[in-house]
Amino acid sequence: xxxxxxxxxxxxxxxxxxxxxxxxxxxxxxxxxxxxxxxxxxxxxxxxxxxxxxxxxxxxxxxxxxxxxxxxxxxxxxxxxxxxxxxxxxxxxxxxxxxxxxxxxxxxxxxxxxxxxxxxxxxxxxxxxxxxxxxxxxxxxxxxxxxxxxxxxxxxxxxxxxxxxxxxxxxxxxxxxxxxxxxxxxxxxxxxxxxxxxxxxxxxxxxxxxxxxxxxxxxxxxxxxxxxxxxxxxxxxxxxxxxxxxxxxxxxxxxxxxxxxxxxxxxxxxxxxxxxxxxxxxxxxxxxxxxxxxxxxxxxxxxxxxxxxxxxxxxxxxxxxxxxxxxxxxxxxxxxxxxxxxxxxxxxxxxxxxxxxxxxxxxxxxxxxxxxxxxxxxxxxxxxxxxxxxxxxxxxxxxxxxxxxxxxxxxxxxxxx
Amino acid sequence: xxxxxxxxxxxxxxxxxxxxxxxxxxxxxxxxxxxxxxxxxxxxxxxxxxxxxxxxxxxxxxxxxxxxxxxxxxxxxxxxxxxxxxxxxxxxxxxxxxxxxxxxxxxxxxxxxxxxxxxxxxxxxxxxxxxxxxxxxxxxxxxxxxxxxxxxxxxxxxxxxxxxxxxxxxxxxxxxxxxxxxxxxxxxxxxxxxxxxxxxxxxxxxxxxxxxxxxxxxxxxxxxxxxxxxxxxxxxxxxxxxxxxxxxxxxxxxxxxxxxxxxxxxxxxxxxxxxxxxxxxxxxxxxxxxxxxxxxxxxxxxxxxxxxxxxxxxxxxxxxxxxxxxxxxxxxxxxxxxxxxxxxxxxxxxxxxxxxxxxxxxxxxxxxxxxxxxxxxxxxxxxxxxxxxxxxxxxxxxxxxxxxxxxxxxxxxxxxx
Numbered sequence: 001x002x003x004x005x006x007x008x009x010x011x012x013x014x015x016x017x018x019x020x021x022x023x024x025x026x027x028x029x030x031x032x033x034x035x036x037x038x039x040x041x042x043x044x045x046x047x048x049x050x051x052x053x054x055x056x057x058x059x060x061x062x063x064x065x066x067x068x069x070x071x072x073x074x075x076x077x078x079x080x081x082x083x084x085x086x087x088x089x090x091x092x093x094x095x096x097x098x099x100x101x102x103x104x105x106x107x108x109x110x111x112x113x114x115x116x117x118x119x120x121x122x123x124x125x126x127x128x129x130x131x132x133x134x135x136x137x138x139x140x141x142x143x144x145x146x147x148x149x150x151x152x153x154x155x156x157x158x159x160x161x162x163x164x165x166x167x168x169x170x171x172x173x174x175x176x177x178x179x180x181x182x183x184x185x186x187x188x189x190x191x192x193x194x195x196x197x198x199x200x201x202x203x204x205x206x207x208x209x210x211x212x213x214x215x216x217x218x219x220x221x222x223x224x225x226x227x228x229x230x231x232x233x234x235x236x237x238x239x240x241x242x243x244x245x246x247x248x249x250x251x252x253x254x255x256x257x258x259x260x261x262x263x264x265x266x267x268x269x270x271x272x273x274x275x276x277x278x279x280x281x282x283x284x285x286x287x288x289x290x291x292x293x294x295x296x297x298x299x300x301x302x303x304x305x306x307x308x309x310x311x312x313x314x315x316x317x318x319x320x321x322x323x324x325x326x327x328x329x330x331x332x333x334x335x336x337x338x339x340x341x342x343x344x345x346x347x348x349x350x351x352x353x354x355x356x357x358x359x360x361x362x363x364x365x366x367x368x369x370x371x372x373x374x375x376x377x378x379x380x381x382x383x384x385x386x387x388x389x390x391x392x393x394x395x396x397x398x399x400x401x402x403x404x405x406x407x408x409x410x411x412x413x414x415x416x417x
Numbered sequence: 418x419x420x421x422x423x424x425x426x427x428x429x430x431x432x433x434x435x436x437x438x439x440x441x442x443x444x445x446x447x448x449x450x451x452x453x454x455x456x457x458x459x460x461x462x463x464x465x466x467x468x469x470x471x472x473x474x475x476x477x478x479x480x481x482x483x484x485x486x487x488x489x490x491x492x493x494x495x496x497x498x499x500x501x502x503x504x505x506x507x508x509x510x511x512x513x514x515x516x517x518x519x520x521x522x523x524x525x526x527x528x529x530x531x532x533x534x535x536x537x538x539x540x541x542x543x544x545x546x547x548x549x550x551x552x553x554x555x556x557x558x559x560x561x562x563x564x565x566x567x568x569x570x571x572x573x574x575x576x577x578x579x580x581x582x583x584x585x586x587x588x589x590x591x592x593x594x595x596x597x598x599x600x601x602x603x604x605x606x607x608x609x610x611x612x613x614x615x616x617x618x619x620x621x622x623x624x625x626x627x628x629x630x631x632x633x634x635x636x637x638x639x640x641x642x643x644x645x646x647x648x649x650x651x652x653x654x655x656x657x658x659x660x661x662x663x664x665x666x667x668x669x670x671x672x673x674x675x676x677x678x679x680x681x682x683x684x685x686x687x688x689x690x691x692x693x694x695x696x697x698x699x700x701x702x703x704x705x706x707x708x709x710x711x712x713x714x715x716x717x718x719x720x721x722x723x724x725x726x727x728x729x730x731x732x733x734x735x736x737x738x739x740x741x742x743x744x745x746x747x748x749x750x751x752x753x754x755x756x757x758x759x760x761x762x763x764x765x766x767x768x769x770x771x772x773x774x775x776x777x778x779x780x781x782x783x784x785x786x787x788x789x790x791x792x793x794x795x796x797x798x799x800x801x802x803x804x805x806x807x808x809x810x811x812x813x814x815x816x817x818x819x820x821x822x823x824x825x826x827x828x829x830x831x832x833x834x
Binding site for chain 1: 430433491492493494533534535538540564601602619621623631632633634635636637638639640642645647648650651652654655658661662667669670671672673675676677678679680681682683684685690691692694777778779780803804805806807808809
């Protein structure tokens with residue numbers, strides 16, 4: 001399946017992906033999803049918020065078991081963040097079909113819209129709208145870098161922006177949700193394990209800082225006559241790092257808009273997006289308050305997601321099922337890909353029993369659903385470098401196969417209950 | 418004439434202009450120039466580098482007197498920087514025609530291409546190519562923010578990029594060049610004068626700083642594992658201001674490209690453009706060397722223009738001609754627009770004799786031609802706020818009329834010699 005999508009939205013110069021929500025590349029990826037669903041005889045539905053659902057069985061009669069992820073990417077992102085969860089969902093279904101498994105419950109594959117928020121600034125737009133934590137009026141008014149409103153972008157894509165909003169009917173179809181994702185750190189590398197399970201998602205948020213000054217000529221305006229917003233922005237970048245270190249959280253300015261943005265013009269406005277996360281919500285809040293106070297910028301909160309603890313029972317079942325798959329693979333002599341252990345090269349032997357259970361600093365649609373009361377869980381697949389949101393993001397095929405097998409075992413068990 | 422172009426390339430939200438070279442707005446402005454030339458029976462030529470020349474008389478028989486400026490803008494720029502010089506050129510010709518003036522020498526109006534360099538990063542591209550100080554291979558390879566090469570942009574606009582380069586034939590047509598421009602500071606406000614003349618252009622240059630790091634996930638990458646190029650960039654912004662103050666020059670980071678540019682990704686690359694200028698070339702050079710050394714960035718020089726002293730004889734004739742126009746206007750009781758003097762509101766009486774002669778920190782095509790040995794000069798029109806490269810840039814109509822009259826008087830005198 002990778003072959004059909006690996007070129008879509010790829011930047012030929014960098015190898016990175018540009019899969020903004022509702023871009024031509026995203027629309028092609030959605031079409032690919034439809035075709036994969038049709039090939040397997042699944043019933044495809046697009047909900048009012050643009051999320052895709054491919055069902056075997058009718059979830060309106062009994063809530064089903066759902067797996068899936070997203071197809072959009074950050075800008076210049078890697079191939080795995082999102083698509084690995086979708087491809088693995090179809091592969092797990094194929095594995096179950098090959099075994100002749102007949103589910104007692106409806107089984108669904110979900111593709112959530114605009115998980116990264118690369119274009120409109122708000123991550124997990126599709127699942128946030130679905131669960132009602134993102135106000136549809138606010139969503140419709142979000143603008144991209146070209147000034148296009150999401151409402152207009154949806155209309156041009158043939159969707160009805162008036163239909164956005166909490167969708168209890170669709171949400172009621174989801175009895176449980178399991179998302180497979182490439183790990184976005186080196187926790188599994190350090191544990192010497194090919195797959196793991198999420199315990200919790202850190203509280204995290206995104207804030208827009210607008211530094212206002214006065215646009216002017218870069219050559220003729222004396223230093224003392226300037227009001228250049230690039231200077232307070234620079235001071236805030238340095239202070240954010242220092243404050244994050246002090247408070248034990250992480251803080252990043254990764255997106256920036258400078259207006260007018262000409263080399264020979266002093267900026268009139270620097271807009272910068274702060275991403276901040278940590279194990280302790282109060283520490284994250286304190287960092288943002290400190291920066292808002294010291295920067296002099298106008299600060300707007302674009303998103304805030306409290307800590308999410310995944311369903312404990314589901315998490316433990318998933319960890320046991322994954323552990324059994326890893327143990328079976330090892331005893332079959334197909335020891336999961338070695339060589340991705342700590343720097344000294346000696347990967348510790350994977351532990352017997354359940355796979356590692358880890359917290360994560362990354363937000364996911366599974367976290368949004370969990371916060372809305374849907375029993376949810378996540379499987380992580382080892383990432384040798386830990387690098388993510390970059391073309392260097394990677395997962396070995398053998399680890400991906402173990403992830404699919406663990407996902408299939410979990411779905412099988414959930415569909416029997 | 419303003420009415421026909423004031424809407425072209427204007428951003429409806431900000432009132433600022435977006436007139437990138439070879440953009441649809443720029444192509445419309447060029448077409449407007451052709452029509453104004455045709456209406457006056459001028460002979461229109463486009464040279465190999467995309468500059469437009471509207472001639473009365475044949476400059477291949479005897480070098481002519483040329484006036485003009487440019488039509489492109491910085492992003493979110495004002496209405497006057499560039500177009501005022503073109504509109505005033507046509508208006509001065511109309512004034513001479515109304516007086517029945519018959520020039521002894523060919524008289525031309527020039528429109529230089531891509532003076533601001535907003536799109537491809539190199540200012541005065543048209544005049545630099547014409548005079549041979551910009552290598553045509555380098556020009557062809559310049560890319561805009563979308564990754565389009567100038568060569569391809571020219572081809573799409575129906576031009577031949579292979580023809581770019583030094584053009585002695587066209588340059589030989591220009592016996593003298595006078596450019597009228599809105600002032601980009603408050604020198605004339607402080608002098609209480611509606612118009613002035615340029616003495617010199619400061620040495621100035623533009624450098625690209627590439628700060629390289631490692632793109633990574635903003636939520637899952639520990640602070641100690643990060644290589645975030647936004648931090649050295651921020652330190653360099655602050656150091657540039659401090660160094661500029663210490664050295665008595667100006668330095669600005671007004672254009673920035675952050676890759677991947679997603680709020681939830683640590684940047685892998687921050688590219689920032691430094692604009693630096695000052696009365697003393699060595700001080701500007703020392704600032705750039707200091708920042709290149711301390712920043713750790715890869716630094717490339719995109720342009721460098723040594724100090725330009727305008728032709729002294731031409732400058733003095735222009736100052737006297739302008740002074741006579743101002744004096745005549747004053748004695749006719751049409752005292753040039755008051756109320757733009759120093760803050761206390763008491764505009765000093767304009768001095769008798771020549772108008773003020775001022776240096777400028779801004780680069781201009783007139784400076785490029787002067788450096789190439791063409792006798793050149795500039796007339797400045799008062800800018801009440803001094804703000805430039807911004808929608809707030811302004812000049813009063815009465816001051817503009819005096820500028821046109823001064824320009825017409827100078828052209829008349831030059832055409833008689």
